Structure formats: structure tokens, C-alpha cells
Amino acid sequence: MRYVYLDPSAWVKRYYHEPGTELTNQLFDTLLRARPPRLLCSRMGMPEVVAVLHRHRNAGRVTQALFNTAYAYVEGSRVDLCVMETDNRASDAQ
Numbered sequence: 001m002r003y004v005y006l007d008p009s010a011w012v013k014r015y016y017h018e019p020g021t022e023l024t025n026q027l028f029d030t031l032l033r034a035r036p037p038r039l040l041c042s043r044m045g046m047p048e049v050v051a052v053l054h055r056h057r058n059a060g061r062v063t064q065a066l067f068n069t070a071y072a073y074v075e076g077s078r079v080d081l082c083v084m085e086t087d088n089r090a091s092d093a094q
Helices: 008-015 021-033 045-058 064-077
Strands: 039-042 082-084
Touching: 008 021, 008 045, 008 064, 021 039, 039 045, 045 064
Parallel strands: 039 082
Antiparallel strands: none
């Protein structure tokens, strides 16, 4: 079984239209429909997505309503995806 890891920059494209948004939406839609879900993310990546969306909201590029919707989706997505735990073992080995 194959899984796909998407970093926070891809997650942001889900909520803030920029180059790559269409492909990102296709990936999300396909991977979240699969059972079991095939989408991976890092637990540390989720707060990063929210922080970027906050910056876009504070700069006026994202409305409060869109931010609220995106935040709720990010929080709710945790049910439908595989959240990877991270630790320092890989970086400590170098």
C-alpha cells in the first residue's frame, strides 16, 4: 500500500489559491477518498499550516470567514489522514 506525504506548503494551497492549487486539490480529493486514507502529514506540519493562514489573513489576502473554514477543515482532517509522529532520531544520527 502506498502513501503520499504532503508538506505544509501543499496544505496551504488547499485554502489559498496560488500556482499548484488545482493539482493539490486533485491529490487531496483522491487520497482522502481512498480507504484507508493514503495521505500523510507531520503532526508538526499542522500548526505551520495554521500559522501561514494567519499571516495571509493578517495581510488581508484571506478573509476571516475563509480562515475559519480552513482552520476547521485542518482540525477535522486529522480524522481522515495518517499523522506521522516525528522525533530527533534521524537528525541526531548525522
